[in-house]
Amino acid sequence: MKADLVFINGEVVTIDHDNRVVEGVAIKDNRIIAVGSNREVQQYCSDDTTSIDLDGKTLLPGFIDAHLHLTIYGTNLLGVSCIAPHIHSLHDLFVDLRKKAMVTPKGQWVRAWGFNEKKLVENRYPTIQELDEISTDHPIVIIRTCNHTSIANSKAVEIANITEGTSDPAGGIIERNQDGSLTGKLIENAHMNLFEYASYNAEELRVGMKLASEEFIKAGVTSIHDAGAYGDGSENLRIMQQAVNSKDIKVRVYAIIGSLTNSHEFVLKMIEAGPITGLGDDWLRIGPAKLFTDGSSIGPTIATREPYSHSENDYGIVYYNQDELNRILGEAHKKGFQITAHAQGDRAVEMLLDCIEKALIEHPRKDHRHRIEHAGITPLDLQKRIKRLGIVIIPNPVFMYVNGDTYLEYYGDRVEVMYPVRDYIDQGIIAAFGSDAPVTFLDPLLGIHAALNRKSIKGQSVGENQCIGIMEAIRAYTWNGAYASFEENSKGSIEVGKFADLVVLNDSILKVDKMDIKDILVVLTMVDGKVLYDPMNLSRVRSIHIPIVN
Structure with missing residues (x-):
């Protein structure tokens, strides 16, 4: 059996039982067929095999994130980002919210995400009145970074049927001012319930x-x-x-x-x-x-x-x-x-x-x-x-x-x-x-x-x-x-028979100072034997035989 692709001259961190670090990996279709030294994996090469010289870079099993929120992550990208580099104050955020409202049809939601009052110069939440000044034709909601709290304008709480007389839901708080008026801040289940309407x-x-x-x-x-x-x-x-x-x-x-x-x-x-x-x-x-x-x-x-x-x-x-x-x-x-x-x-x-x-x-x-x-x-x-x-x-x-x-x-x-x-x-x-x-x-x-x-x-x-x-x-x-997820026999390490889900880094993760690990970059991602991300064109240097998915 000949490989479609081999990686050589790498720091291949296998995460097998013995935590072996080897030089190369050979891949056929969507599976790993050899792991070992350059000599061992090159035995699987033919004239049609793509060979990627890692030049000392780290090759890892593809990362498995065991807890994230796919849909929320993606839909956040459709809204206003509170973590954008230029957001330093509530004023900066309000400018972006106004811009979003201007291109959003009346009655449709304007959403912002990633809010953290401690990162802003004012060190506070916006008020419901401040959000109403941006628009009362659009329901506006700003979601705190924790996804457990939000602040909404009057139109949003109206759509959610929240009034001054609405009781706190079990496991949630509808925040009020001392006079009983709504602040617009919704905590835990009160925040969650809002998204029955803001979805x-x-x-x-x-x-x-x-x-x-x-x-x-x-x-x-x-x-x-x-x-x-x-x-x-x-x-x-x-x-x-x-x-x-x-x-x-x-x-x-x-x-x-x-x-x-x-x-x-x-x-x-x-x-x-x-x-x-x-x-x-x-x-x-x-x-x-x-x-x-x-x-x-x-x-x-x-x-x-x-x-x-x-x-x-x-x-x-x-x-x-x-x-x-x-x-x-x-x-x-x-x-x-x-x-x-x-x-x-x-x-x-x-x-x-x-x-x-x-x-x-x-x-x-x-x-x-x-x-x-x-x-x-x-x-x-x-x-x-x-x-x-x-x-x-x-x-x-x-x-x-x-x-x-x-x-x-x-x-x-x-x-x-x-x-x-x-x-x-x-x-x-x-x-x-x-x-x-x-x-x-x-x-x-x-x-x-x-x-x-x-x-x-x-x-x-x-x-x-x-x-x-x-x-x-x-x-x-x-x-x-x-x-x-009961899937350790098919992925999670670089071993023969497992899926070719792999990641290449731009440096040696084992040799770099541990305080600098956050600065290492991913330069190639492979899923199921296909290269899905390759900004340095590592897989295109010597051959076009590897399937490249844009």
């Missing part, structure tokens, strides 16, 4: 998914675990399947059954419909049933066992009580689903552990691989239960880089057990990294940087006791993600 139409969702897929490929992400979107989860899943079939989505998708809006409704609907975790193919597969248990770590609205360090009476928000959690996820487990939940605070993590333990006692199952999404604050007593129950954790180390300075304010010494990946590895707990994009940056190399250094964006130490090594971090973004 995108089917065509916008399709366009957004395609845009998101293109960005993932550029970042070297070849597989994703999609953690849900606003609105009707079944509709989002239907459009996602169409986008995968049409190849508008070019990455492999593990679709978590959850929605940011009334997540239990989607879960119960899927339980009733019949399909369970694992249904699908190598491009789109049904993942775990997911609920929300608490809020945002940066909100802050996570459910904690002790009060926040900056607010002695604040313990966060819980979405479901223990009985509700046990009933819904317990039924999903009974029917054969992998189960998971968004659980950030230690109180929320403990509730989910109680739920999983009860489900396993009542209906034992081997190799269930139940998950916890985020597990933000996870002290030793909870870690021991996680290990005993065989649970997979999906932490987000990039949060420590982006939010670390604020975490120190909100949680104090608890940062030492926030996303505690060192502890997980030492205890034999499998942790698969996710970016939670667009909540924060997609870039897996930034996530790896954060896991190695545990420094905030301002350079503060944020739980340095949880630093890990480079091989451990790469594994958490590759093989561990495959394990979390």
Whole structure:
């Protein structure tokens, strides 16, 4: 058998059982057929084989992002970006919102995303009156970076049937001024409920998914675990399947059954419909049933066992009580689903552990691989239960880089057990990294940087006791993600027989200073044996025989 393509002279980080680093890889169709020295892989060459000389560059398994929001990431690209480089103040944001309103038909939504009041000179939210000055002909909503809070104008709250007399929804807050008037700020379930009205139409969702897929490929992400979107989860899943079939989505998708809006409704609907975790193919597969248990770590609205360090009476928000959690996820487990939940605070993590333990006692199952999404604050007593129950954790180390300075304010010494990946590895707990994009940056190399250094964006130490090594971090973004979706036999490492989902970096990830890892760039992404991203034309230097997909 002769190869279609070989990589030679590389730093090939295989992430196999022995963490071998070799020189080359040979590929036939969509599979890896040889891994080893230059001499070993070149034995598979013919006159028709493309040979790519990596010249010492790193070749990795394609990154697997075990928790992000495909649809939200993509549709955000259709709105106003609050993280654009020129946005330094509310005034800057208002200018962009006015420009967007001018090209948006009256009555249609104007949306902004990525808002963080702490990044602006005013250090505050806009008021409902300020948004009304931009337009009262358009509903306007600004979504905070955490995706758990928003600020809306009068037209938006009117469309959502929110008045001064509207009661707070369970697990949510409609903020009011002292005189009872609306501020426009909607927190947790109040924010989620707004998107019953502010959702995108089917065509916008399709366009957004395609845009998101293109960005993932550029970042070297070849597989994703999609953690849900606003609105009707079944509709989002239907459009996602169409986008995968049409190849508008070019990455492999593990679709978590959850929605940011009334997540239990989607879960119960899927339980009733019949399909369970694992249904699908190598491009789109049904993942775990997911609920929300608490809020945002940066909100802050996570459910904690002790009060926040900056607010002695604040313990966060819980979405479901223990009985509700046990009933819904317990039924999903009974029917054969992998189960998971968004659980950030230690109180929320403990509730989910109680739920999983009860489900396993009542209906034992081997190799269930139940998950916890985020597990933000996870002290030793909870870690021991996680290990005993065989649970997979999906932490987000990039949060420590982006939010670390604020975490120190909100949680104090608890940062030492926030996303505690060192502890997980030492205890034999499998942790698969996710970016939670667009909540924060997609870039897996930034996530790896954060896991190695545990420094905030301002350079503060944020739980340095949880630093890990480079091989451990790469594994958490590759093989561990495959394990979390029961797919470690087909992807997640560079081994014979696995899919040719690969990433080339512009430097040696093993030799560069660990403080500079965030500056490394992806220069080639291959999915299923096809080059989808190649800005340096690495694959076109010697041959045109490799299939190039634009």
